Amino acid sequence: MLALSAQGILPKADYAIFADTGWEPRVVYSHLDRLVREIADPAGIPVLRVTSGNIRDDALDPGHRFASMPLYVLNEDGKQGMTRRQCTGEYKIKPIKKKVRELLGYPYPQRIPKSVFVEQWVGISTDEFHRAKDADVRYMRNRHPLIDLNWSRADCIRYLTSIGLADTPKSSCLGCPFHGNAQWRTIRDTSPQEWQDVVAFDAAIRQGNARANASGNPLLGQAFLHRSRVPLDRAPIDHVTAAEWAARQQELGDHAPEVQELEDGVVDGCSPWACRGAEPAQDGFGLTA
Template sequence: MNALFPAPDIPTIRLRVLSLGAGVQSTTLALMAAHGEVGPLPDCAIFSDTCWEPRAVYEHLAWLRSPNVLPFPVHVVSDGDIREGLIRGARGERWASIPAFTKSKSGKVGMIRRQCTKELKIAPIRRKVRELAGIAGKRSPKHPIVEQWIAISFDEVIRMKPSFEAWQVNRFPLIEKGMTRRHCLRWLEKHGYPTPPKSACIGCPFHSDGAWRRMRDEDPEAWADAVAIDGLIRSGFRGLCGEVFLHRSCVPLDEADLDTLEDRGQLDLFANECEGMCGV
């Protein structure tokens, strides 16, 4: 265990919940708990569905929820379809904004404020946690009664954030153990488990060029969907004068240069407000 990040020891905790993104890190954490390598055993895991994950993620989630894989239940919650929300937003309706890129008539490039993680990931999980803890619709306790496990790995330690709720404490078991994403992959391989797919919305603007390229080359269904949505969201959003794009180059997605030898890498913006709920 990493002495810099010890596990919390809070006697008032009565519910332990694992936030499950169904990616590499959260899958590893869930299976490590099942093997008794992290404890105490969580009471459940919660997957928050934006309804726009790749097919492989849903197939992997179904495997995790199948009998004899995890010794605790996996609850699936949702606060709406982010894809349909984008389409509504382009019609001038209210939407949970994603960090898409904008380009003004003068050529200035900007980025839209990110609301999707808070509204479509964090909020539904928090609501379910309150229900499971027996405090839905009630005054919140002033001391921690819930321990929420977040599967951020040691190489993403910058994404660690404390809970802003007095009744809940965040715990980061992979960081406690000093485990990076690579360590997680090795652990899964050692135990004969499948490699989880990348957990992220199909049209997430945080995709690296490599991720877009893999989608184009290996998942044509998802690629065609992303290209179609990218074309639909060019204008129409309330309060936005410029054009909207999924790719940072501010050109249509199917025209973006994804084949450069130097992959520009994923934007280092997850730490802004994601609280570890996306991409793990």
């Protein structure tokens, strides 16, 4: 959408906002710098970087209130579950809303008049039109330009390729539990330092929220980053079934979604208003507050 705006295909955006969790892969930060340098700056579109902190550091800090990730949990009796996903709201949506209020001239807790609002573009394509929703506050009105253009994910990829951005990486936390095996392998095989980082983090969150543990309220089992509920450095990330391989060859895939996600993970990465991970069931699991 930034490139479409810069090229005049979409109206010129007043601002672009990147919500930084503090734990994106290095390639994402490098790509963002390139977008600013080659696309946003020449078009006169300011790119604002906002943050609520470093999600990795916060998770391991017993003195910090942590918004939980959707970790895979193995209970003591063998039952499986997932912890609540609060990270998108805390580290993506919250800092964006804060910045939008500032841009409108009404920082919290000032009341924003009904007539004052921003038009916010959300990058959902026609493949996932069901994720297109209205904003939950009056001062933000969502628009979905890719759907208006009738663009699919494949159309977006073709466009990015045509302007030299075929290597656009997925934006998501380095240790996001919604990674598929292909994403975990990419980290391991191309960035040893980042791989050691996520392996160490996986081991550190085994008993859950550091603050909850410190206060005597531990997790009701063990937590893991990989859906196999095995330590990440021993998880079966190299196993690719015939069905998974076939699904990987197709941009959208004809196999069951859970088969494709096992290999490819969440297709488009993390978006503030359209996190692709399904809402996890609680089943009595969860990090204590």
